[in-house]
Amino acid sequence: MKVGLVCPYAWDVPGGVQAHVRDLAETLIDLGHEVSVMTPVDDPATLPAYAVDGGRPRAVPYNGSVARLTFGVAATARVRRWIRRGRFDVLHVHEPVAPSLGILAVWAARGPIVGTVHSSIFRSRALVTAYYVAQTALEKVTALIAVSEHARRTIVDHLGGDAVLIPNGVRVRAFRDAHPMSGLPDGPKLAFLGRVQEPRKGLAVLLRAMPDILARHPNAHLLVIGPGDLDEVLTGHPEAVRQSVVPLGRLDEVDKASALAAADVYVAPNTGGESFGIVLLEAMAAGTPVVASDLEAFERVLDDGRAGLTFAVGDSRALAVQVCRLLDSEQLRSELSVLGGARADEYDWNAVARDVVAVYESVMAGSQGVTEDLRGQLVGRLARPRPSREST
Amino acid sequence: MTWVWVAVLLGVLAVFGLYLSMTAGRLDRLHRRVDTSAAALDVQLLRRSALALDLAGTGVFDPATAVVVGDSAHRARAASDDDQVSRGLAESDLSRVLGLALPDEEEVGELREDPDARGMLDEMAGACLRVQLARRFHNDAVRACRQVRRQRAVRWFRLAGHTPLPQTLEMDDTPPPGLPPR
Numbered sequence: 001m002k003v004g005l006v007c008p009y010a011w012d013v014p015g016g017v018q019a020h021v022r023d024l025a026e027t028l029i030d031l032g033h034e035v036s037v038m039t040p041v042d043d044p045a046t047l048p049a050y051a052v053d054g055g056r057p058r059a060v061p062y063n064g065s066v067a068r069l070t071f072g073v074a075a076t077a078r079v080r081r082w083i084r085r086g087r088f089d090v091l092h093v094h095e096p097v098a099p100s101l102g103i104l105a106v107w108a109a110r111g112p113i114v115g116t117v118h119s120s121i122f123r124s125r126a127l128v129t130a131y132y133v134a135q136t137a138l139e140k141v142t143a144l145i146a147v148s149e150h151a152r153r154t155i156v157d158h159l160g161g162d163a164v165l166i167p168n169g170v171r172v173r174a175f176r177d178a179h180p181m182s183g184l185p186d187g188p189k190l191a192f193l194g195r196v197q198e199p200r201k202g203l204a205v206l207l208r209a210m211p212d213i214l215a216r217h218p219n220a221h222l223l224v225i226g227p228g229d230l231d232e233v234l235t236g237h238p239e240a241v242r243q244s245v246v247p248l249g250r251l252d253e254v255d256k257a258s259a260l261a262a263a264d265v266y267v268a269p270n271t272g273g274e275s276f277g278i279v280l281l282e283a284m285a286a287g288t289p290v291v292a293s294d295l296e297a298f299e300r301v302l303d304d305g306r307a308g309l310t311f312a313v314g315d316s317r318a319l320a321v322q323v324c325r326l327l328d329s330e331q332l333r334s335e336l337s338v339l340g341g342a343r344a345d346e347y348d349w350n351a352v353a354r355d356v357v358a359v360y361e362s363v364m365a366g367s368q369g370v371t372e373d374l375r376g377q378l379v380g381r382l383a384r385p386r387p388s389r390e391s392t
Numbered sequence: 393m394t395w396v397w398v399a400v401l402l403g404v405l406a407v408f409g410l411y412l413s414m415t416a417g418r419l420d421r422l423h424r425r426v427d428t429s430a431a432a433l434d435v436q437l438l439r440r441s442a443l444a445l446d447l448a449g450t451g452v453f454d455p456a457t458a459v460v461v462g463d464s465a466h467r468a469r470a471a472s473d474d475d476q477v478s479r480g481l482a483e484s485d486l487s488r489v490l491g492l493a494l495p496d497e498e499e500v501g502e503l504r505e506d507p508d509a510r511g512m513l514d515e516m517a518g519a520c521l522r523v524q525l526a527r528r529f530h531n532d533a534v535r536a537c538r539q540v541r542r543q544r545a546v547r548w549f550r551l552a553g554h555t556p557l558p559q560t561l562e563m564d565d566t567p568p569p570g571l572p573p574r
Contacts, residue, residue, distance in 0.1 A: 112428060139536055140421055142428055143529045160539070162532050164525060358518065362525035365439075366431030 001360060003028060004088035004370065006079075007039035008100035010057040010068045012046045014226070014250060016168075016278055017118050020147070021094055023171055025050055027353040038082050038101060040070035052082055054101050069100035079104045080372055088370040090114060090360045096141055097134040106137045111370035112363040114356075115141040117151045117163060119273070135159065142363045145356070148276045148297055164359060168278045169352030172344050175285035178257035185246065187219030188327045191263035191288070193256070193279050194270075196228035202269030202293065203233060205316050209269075210241040212320035217327050221246050225259055260286040264333065265326050268292035271314055277301045280308065281347050284340030289333050291322045307343040308336060415543070416551045422537040426558045429530035433561065434472065436526040437483055440519040441468040443512060444486060447493075452509040457493045464489040480563035487564045490520070494570035513571060520567035531560040 007021040018039070025035045035050050040057040047053060055075045057068035079101060083091070089112070093102045096115035106113060115138070138144070144163035146152035152163045190213070194201035203224070213220055224230060227250040234242050248259055260266060266283035270293055277298045280290050290308035292298040302308040309326065311318035326333055447453060448462035464486045471482035494500050494513075504510045537558050546552060 110424065112432070136418060136421075139418065140425065142425060142432075142533070143525070144532075161536060162528060164528065358521050359525055362436055362522040363429070363432050363529060365435030365522075365526070367428050 001357075001364070002034045002087065002089045002369075003036075003360065004083065004086045004091045004105075005035060005037045006091070006093045006102050006105045007037060007054075008069065008095045008098045008102040009040065010070075011039040011041040011051060012043055013068065016276065017094055019278065020116075020118065020168055022048075023169055023349050024353060024356065027169070027349045028357075031350075031353060031357070033357075036082070036086055036088070038079065038105070040068065040101060054078055054082075057100075060099075067098075067100075069098065071099060071101075071104065075101060076104050076108065080108045083109050083370060084372045086370070090364050091370045092116065092356075092360070093141070094118065096144075097137055103133070103137050106140050108373055109370050110140070110373035112143075112360075112367045113141045113370070114143045114145065114359055114363060116145040116147060116166075117155055118147050118276075119151060143359055145359060149300070150297060166352060166355045166359070167347060168276050168281070169349035170278065170281040170285050170344050170347045172285040172348045174253070175257045175260065175282050175344075176287065176341070178254070178261040178286055180262035181255065181258040182262075184223070184262055185219075185221050187221060188217050188265070189221050189223055189246075189263045190323065191223045191225065191260055191266045191283070192269070193225040193260075193266075195226050196224060196230050196233050198228070200271050200273040201226075202271045202314075205269040205271065205293075205314055205319065206267055207233070207237050207241060208316035209320040209323070210244060211238060212317065213323050213327075214240055214244060216324050220244060220327070223248055223259055223263055225249075225251050225256060257282070257286060260288050263288050265323055266290045267319070267323065268298060269319060270295060270298070274298065281344045284308070285344035287337045287341055289326055289336035290340060291319065291326065293319075301343075303339075303343055307339045412545065412549055412551065415540070415545060419537075419540055419546065419551055422533070422540055423552075423555055423558070425533045426530070426537050429526065429533045430558075433523075433526040433530045436519065436522045438469065438472060440516070440523050441465045441486060443516045443519050444468075444490060447509075447512055447516065450508065450512070452503055452506065452512065453493060460489055461493050476559040476561050480561050483561075484564040487520075487566055487568075490516075490568045491566065494568035496570050497572070498570075500568075500570035517567070517571040520565070520571060524565045524567065527561055527563070527565055534558045534560045 005021055005025055007018055009015055009017050011018055021037060025037050028035050029050060037051040038054045039051055040054045041047055042056060044053040055070045055078055057070045059066050060069050091105060091109050092114045093105050094116045095102045095118055096106050097103055138159055144155060145166050146155060146163040147168050149165060152165050155161060155163045192203055192206055196203050210222065221244050223246050225248045230247045251259060260283045266288045268280055274295055274297050280292055280298060280301050283290050292302060292308060292310055293313040294310040295313060299305065299310065302310065309322040311322050444461055444465035448458040448465060453461060468482045468486040471479045500513060504513055540546060541552055541557060
């Protein structure tokens with residue numbers, strides 16, 4: 001089967017959607033399918049062989065944070081060319097209503113189109129202004145997939161229509177087999193992953209909890225994985241807290257896995273905006289116990305708190321209590337490590353990819369594949385008479 | 393002063409014409425989506441009944457079960473050109489019969505000992521899941537299309553042309569209890 005995947009966000013910036021597209025693409029390739037990914041990218045040299053350069057992203061405020069999106073005339077032309085030459089059996093667009101390559105691809109294509117909705121993107125006033133555009137784009141999508149119950153409910157409530165729930169996948173083996181990172185300081189290690197300046201990732205909540213944790217475990221360290229200006233975030237925090245932070249910066253997948261494997265506790269202090277929490281599953285696959293804020297998405301991934309510990313969103317004190325509970329008890333750590341590993345298995349990519357292929361097959365049957373849709377263009381309207389609909 | 397009013401009138405007409413043209417385009421997209429999803433659903437239903445016939449015809453089942461499964465599969469295939477209601481009834485019958493023929497994992501486990509049957513049963517599990525998905529997508533497309541066709545402008549200006557109003561397919565598509573979709 002020939003699949004065209006569209007990723008809306010810059011390929012070389014870590015993010016949940018990008019990781020999802022990459023893992024789906026690689027799993028599909030492993031399963032013997034032909035895959036081409038079109039994605040925005042800052043440095044085209046970093047693209048793997050199966051990906052196609054969709055243009056440079058531009059930073060735009062969108063959905064409550066700064067998103068890097070690609071749009072405009074040149075991007076539209078690239079997407080059209082890719083669809084024309086790709087001759088895909090099915091087009092799979094991620095975030096089909098995000099104002100980036102996804103929505104362009106939906107406009108430019110006709111035929112079986114699958115859309116995956118990752119986040120709750122329809123909140124607030126954005127929906128009202130973009131309603132017509134979003135609605136029209138979704139009307140062309142043959143099948144919608146939601147990665148979480150939260151995302152599915154947004155579709156049902158706000159756009160009308162339904163979606164199949166297929167959760168995110170984890171490359172369990174890659175994380176389970178990771179070698180713990182060497183050269184890290186001794187003592188108990190906590191890990192945080194995410195853009196450090198993004199308030200919803202909650203690094204500030206964790207830093208406010210550090211004095212309590214350090215009081216009980218003075219030689220504890222916090223591994224901070226992710227891009228951003230850490231110094232700016234650390235200003236105003238006590239010297240001991242600043243000393244305990246080990247900045248690892250942005251890591252590639254292999255190093256990320258080994259950093260997670262080296263940590264004793266993974267902390268997810270997010271304050272909102274998360275629809276799934278894939279990093280939690282990655283940490284659990286690496287055998288690292290998880291302490292997470294009690295966001296609905298996290299509770300679900302943690303099997304209602306059975307596979308990891310939770311605390312009230314934003315409550316630094318409760319966070320410190322839970323982290324210390326884990327650091328104090330070797331037994332609790334190993335218990336959660338086993339339970340978490342088993343939980344991660346349920347979300348392995350092979351299982352997820354099989355479900356996605358079932359969706360592809362149920363929309364592809366009887367169609368002639370994906371072709372370019374010229375109706376969106378004036379030239380197309382004038383030049384091409386509408387083929388009769390009765391032919392099918 | 394009359395030319396001002398003529399100009400305003402022409403302007404209003406032009407905007408209204410543009411609106412009609414856009415709505416017609418939108419309706420066309422929706423009809424196309426319904427066509428695609430209907431074709432996909434048709435293929436999946438035919439695939440499921442073909443597999444049911446295979447299972448009935450290759451000695452996987454005991455003779456009594458084979459006759460019942462074969463009969464309902466034949467009826468489902470024969471109904472494939474009927475209207476949506478009778479097709480839905482025939483396909484529901486096939487779902488029910490498959491459910492009775494493959495009642496639990498224990499019984500299916502015995503059938504699966506035969507390597508040929510195992511392949512067919514796995515395919516059947518996949519086919520039942522795909523029928524469910526395809527029907528869901530189709531009914532969703534129909535719902536979106538009918539919603540636009542209800543609009544006054546669409547009805548008064550006959551933007552839908554002669555295309556018949558799309559119908560959902562109502563049927564029981566519960567997969568057999570003995571064949572959980574993985």
